[in-house]
Amino acid sequence: MEFIEMLGLIAGICTSSSLLPQLIKTVKTKEAQDVSLMMFVVLLVGNGLWIYYGFDRSDLPIILTNILSLGLNIAMLVFKYKYGHK
Amino acid sequence: MEFIEMLGLIAGICTSSSLLPQLIKTVKTKEAQDVSLMMFVVLLVGNGLWIYYGFDRSDLPIILTNILSLGLNIAMLVFKYKYGHK
Incomplete structure (x- = not known):
């Protein structure tokens, strides 16, 4: 590397x-x-677009870090759905 | 563009x-x-490294968006200094 x-x-x-x-x-x-x-949701859209951009540019750091962010964001959305309403 | x-x-x-x-x-x-x-502080370091990376790759979206983030982070640090202690 x-x-x-x-x-x-x-x-x-x-x-x-x-x-x-x-x-x-x-x-x-x-x-x-x-x-x-x-x-x-805005962050999720942003991460998705960065991943697309990263693949287009064959840019490994962009792809990997946005997949990490996407995972953390999806986990957060799951918790929001689970704990967001009583 | x-x-x-x-x-x-x-x-x-x-x-x-x-x-x-x-x-x-x-x-x-x-x-x-x-x-x-x-x-x-971690975000600030990250933005700084991304800007360096962006210039190395001549990648305009990375440079511009990290300059924007850097500005917002510096503003946040100023407010933290101003309002962080009584």
Whole structure:
């Protein structure tokens, strides 16, 4: 792996990991009523488009980090559905 | 501009805009004690690395969307400094 690809992957881990605090909080509290559904839907669309873009450009860091983000976002949407209404 | 570049820009707007709800909330409440400083520092490092990566790859959507995110993150850090302690 090239140096610049490794740098891209580190960049992706930094920006993807920003989703973790919300996910951990929701798992702990089992409450998701105050979480914005629209924000996670917009993020999901964004991740999907980045993955398409990454494949078009054959850009591995973009593909891998957006698949990671997509997974975290889908987990968040599942918790939103599960804990979002009483 | 190519179609795929426009798609990349839309992807970037989707993922960058996820920072806006927190920023708007902090501006409104003037409270930032509960906001994780570490999360925004990690995001800042990530955006910086993505911008470097984007220039190396001459990838305009990556450069532009990470400059946008970087600006929003710096604004958030200023508010954290201003409102984070009483």
